[in-house]
Amino acid sequence: QVQLVESGGGLVQAGGSLRLSCAASKRTFSSYAMGWFRQAPGKEREFVATISWSGDSTDYADSVKGRFTVSRDNAKNTMYLQMNSLKPEDTAVYYCAADSLGWGNLRTLQSEYNYWGQGTQVTVTS
DSSP states (O other): OOEEEEEEEEETTTTTTTTEEESSSSSGGGGEEEEEEEOOSSSOOEEEEOOOSSOOOOOTTTTTTEEEEEEEEEGGTEEEEEEOOGGGOOOOOEEEEEESSSOOOOOSGGGOEEOOOOOOOEEEEO
């Protein structure tokens, strides 16, 4: 079992920044592809960003490209999401996810992840 715990959410004005963290409970975290997803009120959960096991490869949803940066520190079993130039439409619960069954490559589909965190709320005011 892998436990994922998100932190860093909060309330911020449009144009501001937040950094989310996702701490994993297992050292084998370093072999997992990881991802961030979000779910806004009344909407389905959607892909935000993914990072390969090594951190050398990343991918983003078009809506966040150029504003969000995903990174990881395998020594700390932690993944991050730096969110800049936040917009009200970024308001959502943000979830981190881990793919412990794959080869550590990028994953953009929810079905490709087998562990999920509980989520952290991000609210952006205009």
